[in-house]
Structure formats: C-alpha cells, structure tokens
Amino acid sequence: MRRFLSNIHWGDKLIDILVVVLGITIAFALNNWRENRQNAKLEQQYLRNLKEDLVKDSVGLDYSISHADEIFFSIERIQRLAGQSSNADSIYVYLGAIGDDNLLIFKPEDYSYSTMQQTGNITLIETDSIRRNLSQLYDTYELLEMQTDFAFKYQFDRLFTYYYNYDFQSQTTVDDQMYLTSNFRNTIRFYSSNLKERRRLMREALLKIRSLLHSIDQELDE
Template identity: 30%
Template sequence: MIKFFRRIRQQLLTEGKFSKYLLYAIGEIVLVVIGILIALAANDWSIEKAERLQESKYLKNIKLDLEKDLASLEYNIGFRREKIAGTEKLIAQINGTPVDDLTELSRNVFNTLNEERFTPNNSTYTELASSGNLNLISVDSIKILLLELEELYKDNAFGIDHETYEYREYISKPVFKYMDTEKLAAIFIDGQSSAQQDISREDFQALFQSPEYKNGLVIMILISKSFISQYNEIADKSKMIITLIDRELSRREG
C-alpha cells in the first residue's frame, strides 16, 4: 500500500503536476491523521469498555456487601431494642418496682454484660479507595452515598470505642464485684431457672445499691438508642445505594 502511494506521488512529480501532487499529499496526510484518530478512538473505547466492566464488577460486590450489612443491622437493632426493654425494667426495679420473676431478672442482669457490635462489610469500598479506583464509579449519586456511608461507619467505630469504655467501667465492674456470673450464665445461656441456681432476691441487693451500675444502665440506654438511630440511617442509605446499583446494572444489561 505504501509503495502504491509512493508510485502515484512520483508519477505526478514526473508529469509536472505539482498542484495535484500537493493536493494528493495533503489528502494523504489527512487520511493518516484520520487513521490515527480512529485508532485512538478505538483504543479509548476499548479502555472505556474495560473500565465499565470493572465498574460493574465493583458495583455487584458493593451490593453484596450492603445486603450483608442490612441483615446485620436488622439483628443489631433487634438486639438493642430487646436490651433497652430489659434495662429499663432493671432500672425500675432498682428504683423500687417489685421483682416478681428472679429468672427474668437474672437474664436481664447477665444481658447487660453482652456487647454486640455492627461491623460493616465495606471491603469492596476499602479496596476502591485504597487503590485509587474510586473514580471508576461513574454514577455520581452512588459515589456520594458511598462517601456518606463511610462517614457513618467512622461515627459507628467512634461510638463503639466510647461504649466499650462505659461498659467496662460502669457495667462489668459492678456485676463482677457483686454477682456470681457463673450462675447468671447458666440461666442466660443454658436456660436454667433462678431456683436451680439457688439465686434469691438478696443476691441482687448489693448490685442494686451500686450507683455506678444504675448510672451505667442509664448511659447504656442512651447509647443504644443513639446506635439504633444511626443503624437506621445506615440501612436507609444502603437501600438507596442498592436501588441505584440495580437501576444502573439493569440499564447496562438492557
């Protein structure tokens, strides 16, 4: 092909048709430029296609992570609500409400020692952020929500650190000091009764007189309510992201 074009140029020069040669040369340059542009466009299209395939893979993995989070959030919200109900009953009994079920009381006291933590499944987002590939997410609304979700995860981690200190200082210490946790565990975990473990009302007297324990219970309720509010916000944003991802993947596959 190159020899063919060279032969035409030489023939035009030999025949003295310089103006035609000049036009031909310009046309040849234009063709070369067009060829380069087409090649660049094809290369850009290939890169864009590869990036969109990679983005789709990331979006699917993010969706899987969020679906796992939603199940975990539902469990944690249920756990917190149940714990709040038991703790409020404990506070009422400390304040003088008669204790009519020692087995239930034993379960509620032991449950104040339990600490459940929501840990997000954000490995895909972390990989995107750490590798510098976050810009692969081309849908701005998804990217913005992911960034907002990451801030909520940071708040969650900070709250957990704060709560851990409160638990150890105001809940665990009084219970370990005044109660036989082996007996309480047998009731809470093994389903035994207070009678089987020979637990009486007097066993709770010292614990109920501990201001640290009562204050710890009050703080526990406040923290749990705060976490429930935060978990609901995380769940709402997660559902929004999943909806946007489904819409985007459906558009691409359609």
C-alpha cells in the first residue's frame, strides 16, 4: 500500500485538479460575463422604451393641465355669474366648456413598465432611485385615474342636467331659475374641487417624469 502511494505522482495530480478547478471557474466566469452583458443590453433597451413612454406621457399631461386651466377659467366665470337669472345664457356657454372634460382623460403609456413588472425584469434596472420613482409615478397615475372615474361616474350626470337646460331651437335657457339654486352652486363647487385635485396630481406626475427622464438619460449609453 505504501509502495502504491509512493508511486503516485502527487504533484501531477494536484496540477490536474487545479486545471479542472480553473477550467470550471473560467467557465462560470464566462457564463456570468455573458449573462451580465445580456442583462446590461436588456436594461438599456428597457430604459430607452421607458424614456419613450415618459416623453409621450409628459406631452399628454402638459395638454391636460393646459386644458384644465381653461376649464377653471369657465368655472370662475360661472361662479361669478351664478345668482342672477339675467346671466343664464352666459352660464350655459361656460358650462359647454366644462363639457369638454373628456379631453382631460389621461391614459399613460404603461406597456413597458407593465411588461417589466409582470416578467420580473424590473430588477434589471440597477439604479434603485429609478425603480422607486417609477413605482411612485404609477401610483400617482392610479390616484389620477380614480379621481377621473369619480368625476365621470358621480359628477358629470349632475352637470349635464344643467347643461341640457337649453332650448336649441329658440337658443335660450329653459329655466333661468335653475342656475340660482344652491344645488347648482354646490355641483359646480364639488366639480371644481375634484378638478383641482386632478390638476394637482397631473402636475405632480409631470415633475416626477422630468426627474425620471433626467435620471434615465444619465444611465443610457451614448
């Protein structure tokens, strides 16, 4: 037994083992390098897609905020005119501007973000602040959607009751007294409050988008 062990070339065996270990280590390193390189490419593609979506969102939000400002002007005019029956025709004109609220329906470009969330590839975005700010942005979008749904489900029906208080044939209001009621003033007040919250959320989202675009530009390869 001792003679057998003494005949083993331990140095050669050790070299063989080291070669095997080194080969396995190199194989793992190459595999990790390829995987990291592929993930880096995917991250860059996702960042470009997100940037494209966010740019589109910023354009849509800018338009919606501008239109909300126009509607607020009409609301202010209605609140000043309400209380006098002689102003009924003018009130109707400004109510028509409020009827364009459907132009305020903001639909974010969420395909890229939703895909990343569903596939788990959101973790490919290595910058924690970008992932966190994206999550906060889409939380804001969700709150905006809830406020918009509330306006259309519970407030617009009441508004249109007053909007249709008009005879298009004679081009005069049907009941001038309708605009003198506390119900009318309260309806306008509640709608104004809802619109103010939606505008605040849109402005908040727009600020978050600008911050995200700045961060994404810093991570994108030239």
